Amino acid sequence: MSESFSLSPLEIEEYRLGNGLRVTLNPDPAVPVVAIAVYYDVGSRNERPGRTGFAHLFEHMMFQGSQNVPKAGHFQYIMKAGGTMNGTTSSERTNYYETLPANQLPLGLWLEADRMRSLAVTQENLDNQREAVKEEKRLRYDNQPYGQIFDIINQMIYRNFANAHSTIGSMDDLDAATVEDVREFFRLYYAPNNAVLSISGAFDSITAKELVNRFFGDISSQAAPPPVDVSEPPEVAENYKKYEDNLAPFPAFLIGWKIPPRRTRKFYALYLAGKLLYDGESSRLYQKLVKGDESVIQLFGFTDERRGPSSIFVGAIPKPEKDLSQIRETIMKEIADLAGRGPSPEEMQKLHNQLLNDTVRMRQSSMNRAQAIAEFTLYDGDPTGVNRELEELLAITPDEIRSAVAEYLETENRALLDVVPGK
Amino acid sequence: MSQNLTNPPAPLPPVPFSIPEASRFRLSNGLEVVLLPMARVPLVGIRMAFFSGEADDPIDNFGLTAAMASMMTEGTEGYSSRELAEKAERLGLDINIGSSTDFLIASVSGLSIYTDDIFELLSEVVLRPTFPENELDLYRRNTIENLKFQRSQPNFLAAERTALELYGQHPYARIAPSQDDIRRISVKALANLHSRRIIPNNAMLFVIGDFSEDDIRQRIEDSFSEWQAGEQDEVAYPQPPKRTGRTVSVVDRPGSAQANIILADIAVPRNHPDYFPLLVMNQVLGAGASSRVFMNLREEKGYTYGAYTRLDLKKLSGEFEATAEVRTPVTADALKEFFYELERIRTEPVTEAELADAKNYLTGVFPIRAETLDGLAALIVNQHLYGLPSDYLQTYRSNVSAVTADDVLRVAGQYVCPDRMAIVVVGDAAEMLPQVDSYAAAVAVFDSEGNPVDDAGKSVTAEQIAGKWDVILDFQGSQVPVTLNLMHEGSRLSGTLETMLGNGIISSAEINGCRLRATATAEMAGQSVELSISGTIEGSTMSGTIGSAMLPVPMPFKATKAI
Numbered sequence: 001m002s003e004s005f006s007l008s009p010l011e012i013e014e015y016r017l018g019n020g021l022r023v024t025l026n027p028d029p030a031v032p033v034v035a036i037a038v039y040y041d042v043g044s045r046n047e048r049p050g051r052t053g054f055a056h057l058f059e060h061m062m063f064q065g066s067q068n069v070p071k072a073g074h075f076q077y078i079m080k081a082g083g084t085m086n087g088t089t090s091s092e093r094t095n096y097y098e099t100l101p102a103n104q105l106p107l108g109l110w111l112e113a114d115r116m117r118s119l120a121v122t123q124e125n126l127d128n129q130r131e132a133v134k135e136e137k138r139l140r141y142d143n144q145p146y147g148q149i150f151d152i153i154n155q156m157i158y159r160n161f162a163n164a165h166s167t168i169g170s171m172d173d174l175d176a177a178t179v180e181d182v183r184e185f186f187r188l189y190y191a192p193n194n195a196v197l198s199i200s201g202a203f204d205s206i207t208a209k210e211l212v213n214r215f216f217g218d219i220s221s222q223a224a225p226p227p228v229d230v231s232e233p234p235e236v237a238e239n240y241k242k243y244e245d246n247l248a249p250f251p252a253f254l255i256g257w258k259i260p261p262r263r264t265r266k267f268y269a270l271y272l273a274g275k276l277l278y279d280g281e282s283s284r285l286y287q288k289l290v291k292g293d294e295s296v297i298q299l300f301g302f303t304d305e306r307r308g309p310s311s312i313f314v315g316a317i318p319k320p321e322k323d324l325s326q327i328r329e330t331i332m333k334e335i336a337d338l339a340g341r342g343p344s345p346e347e348m349q350k351l352h353n354q355l356l357n358d359t360v361r362m363r364q365s366s367m368n369r370a371q372a373i374a375e376f377t378l379y380d381g382d383p384t385g386v387n388r389e390l391e392e393l394l395a396i397t398p399d400e401i402r403s404a405v406a407e408y409l410e411t412e413n414r415a416l417l418d419v420v421p422g423k
Numbered sequence: 424m425s426q427n428l429t430n431p432p433a434p435l436p437p438v439p440f441s442i443p444e445a446s447r448f449r450l451s452n453g454l455e456v457v458l459l460p461m462a463r464v465p466l467v468g469i470r471m472a473f474f475s476g477e478a479d480d481p482i483d484n485f486g487l488t489a490a491m492a493s494m495m496t497e498g499t500e501g502y503s504s505r506e507l508a509e510k511a512e513r514l515g516l517d518i519n520i521g522s523s524t525d526f527l528i529a530s531v532s533g534l535s536i537y538t539d540d541i542f543e544l545l546s547e548v549v550l551r552p553t554f555p556e557n558e559l560d561l562y563r564r565n566t567i568e569n570l571k572f573q574r575s576q577p578n579f580l581a582a583e584r585t586a587l588e589l590y591g592q593h594p595y596a597r598i599a600p601s602q603d604d605i606r607r608i609s610v611k612a613l614a615n616l617h618s619r620r621i622i623p624n625n626a627m628l629f630v631i632g633d634f635s636e637d638d639i640r641q642r643i644e645d646s647f648s649e650w651q652a653g654e655q656d657e658v659a660y661p662q663p664p665k666r667t668g669r670t671v672s673v674v675d676r677p678g679s680a681q682a683n684i685i686l687a688d689i690a691v692p693r694n695h696p697d698y699f700p701l702l703v704m705n706q707v708l709g710a711g712a713s714s715r716v717f718m719n720l721r722e723e724k725g726y727t728y729g730a731y732t733r734l735d736l737k738k739l740s741g742e743f744e745a746t747a748e749v750r751t752p753v754t755a756d757a758l759k760e761f762f763y764e765l766e767r768i769r770t771e772p773v774t775e776a777e778l779a780d781a782k783n784y785l786t787g788v789f790p791i792r793a794e795t796l797d798g799l800a801a802l803i804v805n806q807h808l809y810g811l812p813s814d815y816l817q818t819y820r821s822n823v824s825a826v827t828a829d830d831v832l833r834v835a836g837q838y839v840c841p842d843r844m845a846i847v848v849v850g851d852a853a854e855m856l857p858q859v860d861s862y863a864a865a866v867a868v869f870d871s872e873g874n875p876v877d878d879a880g881k882s883v884t885a886e887q888i889a890g891k892w893d894v895i896l897d898f899q900g901s902q903v904p905v906t907l908n909l910m911h912e913g914s915r916l917s918g919t920l921e922t923m924l925g926n927g928i929i930s931s932a933e934i935n936g937c938r939l940r941a942t943a944t945a946e947m948a949g950q951s952v953e954l955s956i957s958g959t960i961e962g963s964t965m966s967g968t969i970g971s972a973m974l975p976v977p978m979p980f981k982a983t984k985a986i
Contacts (some may be wrong), residue, residue, distance in 0.1 A: 005536050030463050031794045068429050072722050076713040077431060078781035082787005103786045106432035115426070131725035135681075139728045139748050143680040202438060207655060215428065246678050249575040250568075274471035281508035291505065294561055297568040319568055354516030357534055364464050364795040417585070418573045 005282040005356060009387040010363070012373060013205060019221040020193025023212055024373050024383045026200040028366070032102040034201035035366035038112050041196075042189035043092045045166040045228050045308070048416035054177065054185050060132055061182065062096060063087070064125040067118035071125065074111055089167050091306055093378060099367050101166065106211050112197070116190060121183045130174050131150050134348035143300040145247040149315075149419055153256045156238040156415035157311050162230050164237065172389070181398040190221035198374035198383075201366035220271015230308030232258065236415045253324055254315035254415050255331070256415045259408050262305040263380065263389075269404035270398050271303050273338060274312055275354065276347050276401075284334050285314070293330065295322045307379050312409070325419070333409070339410040340403030352394060359390045437691050440790045442816045445803060446636070452652045453624030456643055459631045459803055464555070467632035468532030469545050469978065474627075475620045476525040478594035478739070479658055480922055483607075485602030490562060490591060490608045491616050492522040495529065497558040506559055507544070520548065524595055525738040526808055532796065538642070546646045549621060554613045568607045574871050580674045580847045581683040584869065585744070588672060588845035589689055591664045595740060599623055603970050606955050622653035627807055663689050663740040666843040671863040675852035682754040682850035683746075684763055690743040693736040693809040699822045700830035701734060701743075701838065705937075706769045706781035708732050708839075709745060713780070716745060716764050724760060726753045729858050738809065743838055751850055755858035758780045762841050769835040772828045783972065786820040818839040820944040852876070876940065883937055883960050885911035894982040896969060905969075907956075907982065908919055918946060927954060937961065958982070 013025045043055050065071040078085045078098050085098035098108050141147040151166040158164035188194075197216065200207055221361075236258055260266040278285050278301030290294045301314040316329055343351075362368045376385035446460040480487045496518055497504040511518045516533035529546040573579040583598050591598035624796050628647070630639055666689060692695055709732025711715040720730035730747035747767065749757040773781075792798045806815045848855050852868055868876040889911040896903040906921040909932070918934035920943045927945025934940075941956040958967030961985040970978070 005534065031790055033791050033794055034442045072713070072718060075711075079711055079713040079784045082783050082785075082789075084791065099791050101790065102438040103435040105435065107434065110432050126726050128722075131726060132721060135725070135748075135750060136728040138680045138750060143570075143748070145579065164736040207435070211432075247575060249572055253474070280512045282512040284504070287505060290565075291561070294564070297565060297572065306909075317572070319564075345507070350509075350515075353513060353534070354512075355515075357515035357517075360465060360534060361795075364466075366794065379811070396611060 007356070007359060007390065009384075010369060010373070012383050012386070014377065014383050015209075017192065017213065017217055019217070019219055020191075021198045021216055021219070022377055024196065024198045024211075024377055025203075025205050025208055026198070027205055027208075028200065028369075029202045031366075032202045033099055033218050033366050034102045034105045034108070034199065034203050035097065035099045035370040036105075036108045036112060037095060037097040037198045037339060037374045038116070039196045039198070039368070039378045040094045040096075040190055041194045042094055042225070043090050044165060044169070044339055044416060045091050045162045045224070045230055045306075046189065047162070047169070048136045049161055049165075050173055050176070051181070052060065052165050052173045052390075053171075054173075054182070055094055055189075056167050056169060057129060057133055057174060057177070057182075058185065058190075059065055059087045059089045059094050059096075059113055060129040061121065061125060061186075062115055064122075064129060065120040066115040067120075069111060071120070074115070075105060077111055077404060081212040083108070091163065091167060092177055093375075095371065095374070097367060097371065099201075105199070105203055105208065109211050113358075113368060116192060116216070118194065119186055121179060121186055121397065123179050126177070126179055126182055130177075133168070133174060134171055141198065142166060143247070144195065145249060145253060146245060146419060149243065149252075149254055150192045150243070152243055152415045153242065153254050153313070153415055154311070156241055156417060157191055157236050157256045158232060158309070159235070159237045160232050162228060163221045163232060163306070163308065170224045170387075187222055192216060192219045194225060195222040196374045196377045198377065200371045200373065208378050211237065211336035230306070232309040234258065236413055239412070240416050240418070242418045242420060243423045245419050248419055250298065250317050250320065251324060251421060252315065252317040253312060253328065253421040254417045254419070255328070256311055256313045256410075256417075257409055257413070259303070259310050259312050261310055263307055263385075263392075265309060265396065265400060266404045266408070267303075267305070268393055269400045270312055270408060271305075272351050272396055273343075273401050273405045273409070274301055274303055275337065276313055276343055277301060277334065282350070284338075285331060288330055288334060289316065289327060295319055295326075295327050295330075317387075328416070331399070335405060335409045339402060339406035342398045347400055355393050435702065439795075441513050442793060442799075442802075446860075448640075448642070450623065450648055452648065453809075454650065457627065457629045457803060457807060458636060458639060459629070459799065460634065460895045461631055461796060461799060462633050463635050464796060465535045466532060467535045467538050467541055467630070468530065468796050468800050469541060470629040470631075470800055471545060471549050472629070472804060472808055473620055474525075474625050474808070475525040476523050476527060477597075478524045478917070479656070480661070481592075483610065485597055485603065486566075486604045486617055487608060487612060488522045488527060488620075489600070490559075490566070490605075490835040491613050491620075492527050493562055494554050494559060494613060495520045495548045495552040498553045498555040499547045499552060501547050503898065504555070507548070510540070511544060512884060516544065517861075517938045518544060520549065523875075525564065528804070530800075535594055537922045542642050542646050544555050544662075549935055550650060552617065552662045554610045554617075556610055558606065559610055559613070564607060566600075567602050570602060570605070572601060577676055577679060577681070577683045577849045580676060580871055581685050581746075581847055583873065584672050584743075584847045584849070585675050585685045585687045585845060586606050587873075588670055588847060589663070589666070590740075590743060593661050593663045593740070595663065595737065603955055603957065604954070604967070607970055607974065619653065619656055622648065622655070623650045624652045625655055629662050629800065629804055629807070631803065632796055636711075656769070660739055665689075666840075669842055669844055669846065669863050670845045671859050671866045672848070673852050673859060673866055673868045674847070674849040675868060675876060676849050677851055677954055679751065679850040681748045682751050682757075682848050682855060683748050684757060684761070685847045686745040686758075686765070686841075686844045688743050688838070688844045689839060689846070690734060690741040691736065692738060692740055694811060695736070695741075697834050697838075698736070698832040701828040702785060703772075703778070703781050703823065704768065704831045704835050704845070705732055705734050705743070706765065706785060707773050707777045708835075715768070716747075716761065719760050719764060720747055720749075720757055724753075724756070724762070726750065726757045730757070730761075737958065751854050754850070754855060758846070758859065758862065765841045765844075769832070769839045769841075774830050775828065778826075778828050778831065781962055782826065784825050785823045788881075789820060841887065876879075883934060885914045885916050885934060888934070888939065888960055888965075888984075889916070892965065892982045893985055894980050897979045905980075916941070919943075920956075922947070927952075939965065940965075
């Protein structure tokens, strides 16, 4: 069985340039493809009241040109070289990444270095990207049924502004931003000493180091950005809220809990408990609610993994005429069962096999490896965490899952958001 | 440092890439097998694909293939639905059965140490599903709720209207079944479809991943050589309609924060010789974030978060579409820019630089798609299902490179025809109409249920339709009289349905515009039967259908209100 299965560690080399840029190299020649991920240590957690949405606005600004790259040139250089790219923003970080044919490594590094050194922060780019962000907000949040519920429940779970406010931010704050504000944000947070450069795929390490040094070596470091306080009291900010959603066809609800930071044993235990509760058709809640009671149309759940206090959610769209409070009671009963009896041996075997399968699948893609390595480097200062995470998860005992569920989920300390269709 | 960093650096020497060669053979029952070894990851994936899809559904039972695909994992001879999910998930295996317009594909994959179980579960769900009545009942009810949910999503409404505009009577016109279609699906119909379609001579089996060829050939023999061949259905498809002029349709979604725009036309089937020139043309025009329409509508004008064009090429036909979600007040401006770009690509040759960029992109991203087992599987499965040449993957990049600017101009002239495109806009109709009405002589407006709005503009009340209705049902050619009694309390309707076989109670009824939708539960020949009534009311007459899960097709009826 799975005992016969072992996974060799990824080969990773880590070093730091004189300007503080942390670099990780993970060579693997299997397919002639190279993935580059640049992670900046800035997310919505770094934003102050009145200045929300900046981290995400920057994700857009970073495609607007720099000293040697014209506006939108980044897309074009990557695409004409046969690559794919994107950027994303979370509470924790902003990332930029590209996958290219292996021989285009120099181009990818040159592009990332040029914008790290000399982003074009102009009034015109700022105005234009503010509009693009507003359109993105309309598309993803305002025009979708249930599009705003995750932003709302985060404000119910977290008390600290750094954790509670949304990544997309306030459009008023964005409108109030001046070019000077944006330049200062760039200087502070987009410095090499605040970033990680991670490369995976088919490349020669000596060549890669020469290229990294040539393109990034002379970018000036900056003073460290101000420290972030993401500390939270254990209590959620608000236990209950009713929200009228004009686009929602059915009522729905979302329950959220505040849980310990990522990579702690308790976080891992709750992540695994979540898998047992809501992941897949054999999960406890799927079997109880979708199959047994036949009471919900959609069931979903996930963990939001953060360096500070994190969170876990379970939500459902019940069938019309079904009693929402009864569905929530079933959920809490199942949580109470997990908190009392813990997972069964079959459930532990399931977690074991799924973790192995997930890890093997993740490692197939150069981009997934580059991103995972960058994350461990940025958050923990240790890229080899990527090789230990599986073992750490497999080491979690049934009793740890049981007691973490008892401590963090089987409690009144939770946020409940009721969504009611508007008129 | 004195390096010149002004210009992009030259690439390193190119690294060759070759797609592994697949081997192919056939079992005596007609099952075609394709083996593609990929030893670098300890995974095995199997895909069993069938050459029948949703477009092959009977016209009056749309949704049957999709239902069969879902139901194949809801109970088999050896496992209940729950046992199957538990076994697969306990071993970390992924099971998925899905249908598209043209095909049905069953897939099981996981760690190669579980190859035995992967084969066992695939054979079980493909060969031995039992379609339990209670699971089908749940499927019907959940699917109906999901259909209602889809109607709240603007991209679904846009896609649905577009398919109807383009395909008319062709089976590609429908992208989702109706609630009545779902109610009509029976265990018998599923078992019948399974016996006709899930046969080895209508299938291809693909095995990809970490295995030894001898071992896997033996497993395939053991699992599938006993499977009996059957007779293949001959299906005659109508030709997709030829579009002759531009049409404009608006789907009214009151309160929308945006307008979802689709401009669409019929293109060619997937195996058409113009595929590579079309692919390159679409890349220049709108496939990506450096393409013309994105650069224009998003980067220059800021109308939208994304604007694209795409080719969706299927077995029998295909579509070319331009799409964007824009803020409501700039709908007309966005259409103007779309038409500008569509006109430009078909009248002016693309520049050499644009051509080279598009080709470099398409050839460069190709290896990225082959990095993962699922990516490689998708490439090899599509190649075989669409009947593409045996060296298709090996020659893909040289075929892209051979496309010229003249080829692009030729296919753009032929397939990008702004004068005959279907324009579909989903948004707040009151705000849309003044912005789109100059693009065609008439604008057709629909509500989110798909009903023309002229119809929905008029409406009847519960009070007006309450009373006794004499109904004549057309049951397989014979005329059957039935009585429908409707009562109202305020706007709520209730009532009874009296038939010769037994009487029913109206359990739910609602009016939407001039349409009545009601459900009656009747005792007939000792059995409880659910009947769905759908009618359109005009004054004192009503016409529509009454359907039930027992009937292969719903019965049409005409009714008059007794005075």
